[in-house]
Amino acid sequence: AQSVTQPDIHITVSEGASLELRCNYSYGATPYLFWYVQSPGQGLQLLLKYFSGDTLVQGIKGFEAEFKRSQSSFNLRKPSVHWSDAAEYFCAVGAGASKIIFGSGTRLSIRP
């Protein structure tokens, strides 16, 4: 069965600084990989997804993520964060007909 780990519970970055949120997964083959964002008081919204092909995927709101098979990772990046990026970010992994498994989330705070 697949699993997903987000090692950082809470990250604070300054506005305008770059961001990288870590995600590691466990699965024998290439899984389906997702990043979702949850703004305060809201449901989750898909930022981007990776199924196959180019290992660098672009998403909404200027986010990108890179699939690294050798490291079993799918880290989320943004070159310059904005105050509106403060939210909780969830990595998720799916495989075939099985259910999607969500990580425990990383809360992002932005320092003015």
Next chain:
Amino acid sequence: NAGVTQTPKFQVLKTGQSMTLQCAQDMNHNSMYWYRQDPGMGLRLIYYSASEGTTDKGEVPNGYNVSRLNKREFSLRLESAAPSQTSVYFCASSEGYRSNNEQFFGPGTRLTVL
């Protein structure tokens, strides 16, 4: 399109009371899900409905029941609420059940059981 809607937004129950959380989607999706979100634990799947007329247990089904009323609606019932069920509940839907389908989430119901 409203997407996925949930009612109520907030609810406070006493231990032992029952209630039903309602969820509806207007995207003609086949699959629907109920999750609970607790601090530090991410989202955990309670029940899901892969298609109209079917429901299955997820990771944490104890204490809950569900009904897929029709293609649009999927309700979650707590028969006898317990403090351990204090949580934020999210309904989601997707076009198909396979895990390469994007899930669309409702705004959530914040439930407190005293």
